[in-house]
Amino acid sequence: MLRELLSPKTESKRVDGERPANFNVLVGKLSEVLVRAVDKPLGYAINWGRLWSLWPVHLETACCSLEFGAASGPRYDVERFGIIEAFGSLRQCDLMVVQGTVTRKMAPRVRMIYDQMPEPKYVIAMGACAITGGLYFDSYNVLPGIDGVIPVDVYVPGCPPRPETLIQGCILLQEKIKRTRFR
Amino acid sequence: MGIEMERGRGGEGGEERIPGFELEGRDEDGMDRGILTLSVGPQHPGSGHFRLIVKVDGDIIVEALPDPGYVHRGEEKMCEYRNYIQNIPHLERPMIADSCGILYPYVLAVEEICNIPVPERAKYIRVIMAEINRCIFELYWLGIYGIFLGHSTMFMWPMADRELLIDLAEMASGARVTHAYFVPGGVRNDLPDAFPEKARRHLLYFRNRLKEYKDIFYDNPLFQARTVGVGILRKEDAINLGATGPVLRASGVEHDIRKVEPYDVYDELDFDVITMKEGDSFARAYVPWLEMYESVDIALQALEKMPSGPVRTKLGPNPKGAVGEVFKRVEAARGELAYYLVSDGNPKPYRVKLSVPSFREIPVMAHLLRGAKLADMPSIYWSMNYWPVEADR
Secondary structure, three states, X not given: OHHHHHOHHHHXXXXXXXXXXXXHHHHHHHHHHHHHHHHHHHHHHHHHHHHXXXXXXXXXXXXXXHHXXXXXXXXXXXXXXXXXXXXXXXXXXXXXXXXXXXXOOOHHHHHHHHHHOOOOOEEEEEOHHHHHOHHHOOOOOEOOOOOOOOOOOXXXXXXXXXXXXXXXXXXXXXXXXXXXXXX | OHHHHHHHHOOOOOOOOEOOEEEEEEOOOOOEEEEEEEEEOOOOOOOOOOXXXXXXXXXXXXXXXXXXXXXXXXXXXXXXXXXXXXXXHHHOHHHHHHHHHHHHHHHHHHHHHHOOOOOHHHHHHHHHHHHHHHHHHHHHHHHHHHHHOOOOHHHXXXXXXXXXXXXXXXXXXXXXXXXXXXXXXXXXXXXXXXXHHHHHHHHHHHHHHHHHHHHHHHOOHHHHHHHOOOXXXXXXXXXXXXXXXXXXXXXXXXXXXXXXXXOOOHHHOOOOOOOOOOOOHHHHXXXXXXXXXXXXXXXXXXXXXXXXXXXXXXXXXXXXXOOEEEEEEEEEOOEEEEEEEEEOOOOOOOEEEEEOHHHHHHHHHHHHHOOOEHHHHHHHHHHOXXXXXXXXX
8 A cells, every 4th residue: 555655656647747757766766765664663553453453244144153142242252352243334344254154045145245345354264164064064055164255364163163262263363464464 | 295205316217226225116207206125134233144125115114025044054954864863963053042942842753753761850951951041042132132222231241141051051061052962862961960059059140130131121211212112913913923932922822832732841840921912022022031030940940859860761873763753842942843753764864844933933023024114123123033043944
């Protein structure tokens, strides 16, 4: 984002012929220096902001939503880790917890919801069904995992996973965000 | 009328048709009558993974067309290629908040078709676990109902109290929600020695705690404003549309399978069937609360009367059913839950049919939503005790 703003290409279009030729080169070098100086701390700050305010989409796909609800309850309380209970628009969300079985009817909708979320977005596959199909591996209407539908960041095994397991999955995702280079 | 005309003009010229948000119907002078078709779900902040196609005229719902099936996992077909014992884990997945309730009729049916005797102690343990699970479910549902009406405290309190009962169930079975505790011929393992004492303590605490729900939730003007007089289901309609469980009892019909057709040891225990006359959303939320008192009483009585002895009949590795069919029903937390099981003499059932209460609430919901305000939709939806995973099976 920062690179695009400071890139010499956009600058040259506007000031063509009005300024000395080497001005663009100068701006380009200056922007590179700026990006190098600002990118790392700024990226760190933005990543830090992201990882402590993950907003999950309110999307249940099957029974694991029960344990997701319990994780938001007072005993487990995922808000301690910056995962906020999901009751809002998916256009403001950046985390999708696929809570269980994805059926043939639900899969296009899951993809549609994922496409509507703004970047950057992360996906947690919760439960055995979302990972491989789980107990329903031989059912005629169940997808063998959601890997073919959306990219997954963290897999949380269990049937259903205990709330502690889900919290550990969230912490793993935060580790991942922390180490990702800011885009 | 004028306001409606104004609003209708906004959608004129049907080129820009956004799926899920459509205008239809015109007056004689070519103006839009302004009937909107809204798609609520499967991702919606006010509903579960279930789609309602709602036609609204202004603020009033003209028609609601339910579109279930987003979690159809083929449970009934899967039963046909697993044997009787292997069917237990996946048959409780449709409703893991009440996993004992949904497994109960299956176990009863298999016992009848395979002719398995059940020890007396196991019957009492089943009743205790079924009632604890009923409370676990009602609390979860109350919490969800509360938060969808904008009452966050009502999400936190039941969720906290629910954990106490989950502790009990976990102590007995080893799993938080998916117990797989009932097996044909009794229960999987005996209760731990410390269970009766701990259960008594937790249940008594829970019964005292229930009183506070009335102050914080049922007497709350916010909750009453959104539920009293909303979605009134008359007694005749409730019977004709096939409502079950708390929805039916909130309309004044005294029908409880535990009384009508007692199974295990329910005929030896003393409890009342809760009914209310109003039939509105408030009554449908109030009946489960009163029923939780009864559940606690039933569990405490069963703890008192429970004899000692074995808890499980020893079975062969692969029990075979006699040729025939069996129909068993119980009162789960959401209503009447029935299994129809056909056997052709093999170790695997020939056909298993689940009749789940949630699926029976769909026509009732469509009936109640017709003529209601759009803003009352969450209040009606969540008062129906409708759980898509169970309904779709």
